[in-house]
Amino acid sequence: MAANYWESTQRRHWQFTRQQLEDLRKKLEDEDQNLVQMYPLPQVRHLSIYFNQQVSRIGKRLGVRQQAMATAQLYIRRFYSKVEIRRTNPYLVIATAVYLACKMEECPHHIRLVASEGRTLWPGMYFFSNDTSKLGECEFFLISEMSSQMIVHHPYRSLTSLQGLFSLTQEESALAWSIINDHYMTDLPLLFAPHIIAIMAILLSLVLRPNTTGIQSASGSAGTIANAAQTALGSAGQFKPTGEKQGSTPRTKVQKLANWLVESSIDIEAIVDCIQEIISFYEVQEQYNEKLTREQINRFVKARGLDK
Amino acid sequence: MFPGRRPPFHPADRGLGPNVGYQSKVRVIDRYKVIGFISSGTYGRVYKAVGRHGQVGEFAIKKFKPDKEGEQIQYTGISQSAVREMALCSELSHPNIIKLIEIILEDKCIFMVFEYAEHDLLQIIHHHTQPTRHPIPPSTVKSIMFQLLNGCQYLHANWVLHRDLKPANIMVTSGGEVKIGDLGLARLFNKPLHSLFSGDKVVVTIWYRAPELLLGSRHYTPAIDMWAVGCIFAELLSLRPIFKGEEAKMDSKKTVPFQRNQMQKIVDIMGLPAKEKWPHLVNMPEYSQLSTLSASTHPKSGSNLEKWYYSTINSHSATSNPSSNASLGAEGYKLLSGLLEYDPERRLTAQQALQHPFFSTGDKVSSNCFEGVKMEYPHRRVSQDDNDIRTSSLPGTKRSGLPDDSRPVKRLKE
Numbered sequence: 001m002a003a004n005y006w007e008s009t010q011r012r013h014w015q016f017t018r019q020q021l022e023d024l025r026k027k028l029e030d031e032d033q034n035l036v037q038m039y040p041l042p043q044v045r046h047l048s049i050y051f052n053q054q055v056s057r058i059g060k061r062l063g064v065r066q067q068a069m070a071t072a073q074l075y076i077r078r079f080y081s082k083v084e085i086r087r088t089n090p091y092l093v094i095a096t097a098v099y100l101a102c103k104m105e106e107c108p109h110h111i112r113l114v115a116s117e118g119r120t121l122w123p124g125m126y127f128f129s130n131d132t133s134k135l136g137e138c139e140f141f142l143i144s145e146m147s148s149q150m151i152v153h154h155p156y157r158s159l160t161s162l163q164g165l166f167s168l169t170q171e172e173s174a175l176a177w178s179i180i181n182d183h184y185m186t187d188l189p190l191l192f193a194p195h196i197i198a199i200m201a202i203l204l205s206l207v208l209r210p211n212t213t214g215i216q217s218a219s220g221s222a223g224t225i226a227n228a229a230q231t232a233l234g235s236a237g238q239f240k241p242t243g244e245k246q247g248s249t250p251r252t253k254v255q256k257l258a259n260w261l262v263e264s265s266i267d268i269e270a271i272v273d274c275i276q277e278i279i280s281f282y283e284v285q286e287q288y289n290e291k292l293t294r295e296q297i298n299r300f301v302k303a304r305g306l307d308k
Numbered sequence: 309m310f311p312g313r314r315p316p317f318h319p320a321d322r323g324l325g326p327n328v329g330y331q332s333k334v335r336v337i338d339r340y341k342v343i344g345f346i347s348s349g350t351y352g353r354v355y356k357a358v359g360r361h362g363q364v365g366e367f368a369i370k371k372f373k374p375d376k377e378g379e380q381i382q383y384t385g386i387s388q389s390a391v392r393e394m395a396l397c398s399e400l401s402h403p404n405i406i407k408l409i410e411i412i413l414e415d416k417c418i419f420m421v422f423e424y425a426e427h428d429l430l431q432i433i434h435h436h437t438q439p440t441r442h443p444i445p446p447s448t449v450k451s452i453m454f455q456l457l458n459g460c461q462y463l464h465a466n467w468v469l470h471r472d473l474k475p476a477n478i479m480v481t482s483g484g485e486v487k488i489g490d491l492g493l494a495r496l497f498n499k500p501l502h503s504l505f506s507g508d509k510v511v512v513t514i515w516y517r518a519p520e521l522l523l524g525s526r527h528y529t530p531a532i533d534m535w536a537v538g539c540i541f542a543e544l545l546s547l548r549p550i551f552k553g554e555e556a557k558m559d560s561k562k563t564v565p566f567q568r569n570q571m572q573k574i575v576d577i578m579g580l581p582a583k584e585k586w587p588h589l590v591n592m593p594e595y596s597q598l599s600t601l602s603a604s605t606h607p608k609s610g611s612n613l614e615k616w617y618y619s620t621i622n623s624h625s626a627t628s629n630p631s632s633n634a635s636l637g638a639e640g641y642k643l644l645s646g647l648l649e650y651d652p653e654r655r656l657t658a659q660q661a662l663q664h665p666f667f668s669t670g671d672k673v674s675s676n677c678f679e680g681v682k683m684e685y686p687h688r689r690v691s692q693d694d695n696d697i698r699t700s701s702l703p704g705t706k707r708s709g710l711p712d713d714s715r716p717v718k719r720l721k722e
Contacts, residue, residue, distance in 0.1 A: 004466065009399055103388045104395060106495070111385035136383025140413045141330045143386075143394070148411045150395040151496075 005193060009149035014078055016190050021081065028084040035086050039300035042293050045284050047085070048185040050293045051076055054094050054121070061117045062109050064102060066181065067154060072101035073184040074152050075142060081190065082145045089306040090297055091118060091126040096138040104150050111135055125298055125307055155180045158198035166202060166257055176205035179278065186281045192274055199257075199266065200274035206254045332414035339412070340367060340421070342697045344690030351390070351492060352417075355697050356424060356690050366424035367409060371417055371697060381416050390418060393491045396468060397422075404459030406479055406489040415698070425479030425487050427685055429540065433475055435685055437547050446635045446670075449544045451677035452478075453643075454667055455486035456537060461658035463488070464530040470494050471528070473536035474513045475543060484676030497528065514570050515539065515549045519581065520652050522571045524564075524593030531652035534661070538647025545633055545640075546620045550577065566597045575601050578648065579610045586651035613648065617641045639666040 005011055016024070025044075029036045041047060052073060059069040075097040095118040102109050115131040143150070159180060163173050179201040183189065188197055261268055301307050340357040343366075347354050352373040358366055372390050386394075397408040397420065409421040429452070436444050456478060463470055470477075472493040479487040518535035521528075542550035553570030580603045583589045621633040621640065633640075643666040646656040656664070667673050674680075 007401070099385070100391070103386075103391045108388050130382075132385070133383045136385045137330045139386060140383070140416075143411075144330075144332065144413045148394045148398045150391065151399050 005153045005195070008151065008153060009147075010151070010153050011193065013147065013149055014190060015193070016081075018187075018191065021187060021190060024081050028082075031084060035084070039086050039296070039303070041085065041296050041300075042289075043284070045186065045281055046288050046293050047297075048073075048077070049285060049288050050290065050297070051090065051094060052185045053290070054091070055098060057121055058095060058098055058114075058117055061121065062098070062102070062114065064098065064109075065105070065107060067156060068101045068105035068107055069098070070154055070156075070181070070184055071105055071152050072097040074189050075101060075146065075150075077184075077187075077190060079142055079145050083141075086300050086304070089126065089301050091122045091301070092134060092138050092306075093142070094118075095126070096135050096142055099135060100139055100142060100150070104152075125301055153194045155183070155194040155198035155201065158195040159201060162198060162202060165260070166206075166253055168202065168205070168253075172202075172205045175208060176201040179204055182281070183278060185285075186277055188274060188277055191277075192270055196267065196270050196274055199261070200271050200278065203254070203257060203271065204275065204278070206257065330413075332412055334412055334414075336369065336412045336414055336419045336421075336697060339363075340369060340697075342369070342695050344692055345694040346688065346690060353694075355695075356688075357421075357697075363409075368422045368424045369697065370420040370422065372420075373417065383416055386418065389492050392495050394418070394420065396491050396494055396496075400463075400466070400468070400491075402459060402462040404455050404486055404488060405462065406487040419697075422489070423481075423487075425489070426482040426688055427480040428489075428688075429475035429478040429480065429544070431688065432480065432685055433543060433547050441547055443547070443633050444544055445681055446633050447674060447680055448677045449541075449633065449636065450667065450671070451484065451674045451679070452480070452486055452544060453537075453541055454662070454673045455675070455677065456488070456540065457658050457661045459486065459488040460530075460533055460537060461662055463494070464533070464658050467496050468494055469497050469528060469530060470533050470536075472513060473533055473540065474516050475540060478540065480677060484674070484678035486677060497530075514553055514555045514567060515551055517567070517570065518652065519571070519574060519650055520592065522567045522574075523589075523595065523598075524566075525652075526593075529652055530657065531655045534647055534655050534658065535652075537658075537661070538644060541644055541647060542616075542620075545617075545636075550616075566594050568597065568601070571597070572601050575603065577612050577616050578650065579603065579612065581650040582610075586654075588651070588653070611645070613645055614641055617644055635670060636666075637670070639664070639669050642666065 042050075055069050055072050055076070058064075059072070072094070076093060079093060079097070095114055099109065099111060099114040102114075111132050115135050118126050118135075119131060156177070159173070159176055163176070168176065176198075180197060183197055183201070261271070339360060341360050342355045342357045344356045345353065346356050346368060352371045355369045355371065356366060357369050372386075394411055397406075398411070401407070406425065407423040409423065412419040412421070432444065436442055460470070460473075468491075470488065470491065470493070472490060473488070477488065477490040479489045481487065516536035516539045518532040521532060539550055551570065551573040553567065553573040556565040556567055556569065558565060580598060580601065581589055589595060617640070621636055643656075643661065643664045646664070647661065649655040678685075
């Protein structure tokens, strides 16, 4: 339930294996292969980066807190696991997800304001004469596809409760926080429990030198990070690190985290899996082309008349 | 997930294109047969229904009506309270919380399908005033209180505040199971982005409103629900609201007025709150208003609650009524005074109340509140006036047989 992830609808209905997620997406594409061939789209992670940027833009204009934006991003990801993107106007879906997430996160905005911010942000792509009504209609669609399961568990709370235990510095906490922000651009929130994500973020924040200003600057050496993280975990004796030899004097905090993981019943393999996923995301992020992504989205929206 | 009904268009194309609007995958009238109309409120209407596809039992379908702009019904965005109710009901699962079966979003309306409960506490209490007052059997009171607290404990453990507990919102099935209903005002309190106060300025039907809210507190805690539970306990014993105040309406400036009359009703029985017993009392925004209230006869003697309690539970024993509540005894008073504790920090929590000796002394608490009760309570009135769940043009007039206690002022005038 609300306080209990284990009994939540998130765990029971919105946590998938990679295979399940792949099957869901394949099924959507198979439903109308013509449509898919006619309008090629960038890979899911690049689309997610684009959506993240748009959510941030409308969120900033509305003064929305990070957690509500995270909720909106999760709604969008859930929605597009059930609905073929080319059948929707993603700008409308983004505006609607933000509108709905704000209500759920107790920072509501009037539907007219959200609609008009969308009109300003995405001129031409989002030009409905009756845009509040369209947004209201899309809200029905969104809620229906999510089966009204709108309460989400974020890793931020786990991070807040664990940062003291591992004596994270302010920089380390901030870095972990920004890694959590980034994970909404990956499938991780549909694959792993929020506390697994939080531990992944803490571990990475410790492995990345605290003097690193941000994850972007570190992403160049993604391979090194992955190895360092694995080595750190491996030193706890839970699994064999790939290739790298042990004993590269992991810092004491990492050691403490690793020991804690061994004593807890937390799935270490899942954490390693998460680390690899986010690292490979940072690599993919380097090839992201905003212009191309925008053009490909706008093309099907225009061609299919989804902007009207 | 839903049994199939093939729409006339491409099954996946129910989106937001220029020609095809949103279509529900499932239609409420295909799934349910409406057998009557139960009640209506500001949100919409409630219907009684049975399943068309062998779904077991009966159902209550709560239909939220769409806002109308002129003649044309438009999508205007779902109210925050409806969104909360939909989200919370989808998440909650407990024997003492009314169970949500499904939600259907169709034709600009929201249909929330719940398990059906034959009775509610308002109706049960009312029944015991007819034709003359006769007390609710003590075993029933005990069972209702235990189940009610059990439901509250679950809500609070999950960071949910109900905020509108009152007899009309507590359902009872024909099998004697208590089900907390109507989570229309409920919300999570674990991490409010804004102060809980800023959201909705006034919550909880005034007779059940906790003193800290009346005194302008901005920090809601589960204790406000526990005060309401205390009021409900008292009402189960006396068959009338214990603090039946008159609501002061908001003035033209939309400032929330001090609810003097309601606070006075509380002070009449509980005495004035004292800062020695309630340290944060002096910090309450409306603290200064307290001095304008008239204290009961002996300001220092404190509460008249004990007197109120014993005269209530003994009031029927004179007529040698075998089902007298006198058997609830001293532990009943202790539980009541623990729930009606002024200081929200010292008020019993649901967890503490469940551990109270009241439930472990005397007869064992039954999970069926009607166990051993010979008489039968009348069934919920279901009218046949409006069986068309799809008609959205009917005005939301009240048609149920019982008065709605959400409008205390109106009821007082009757």
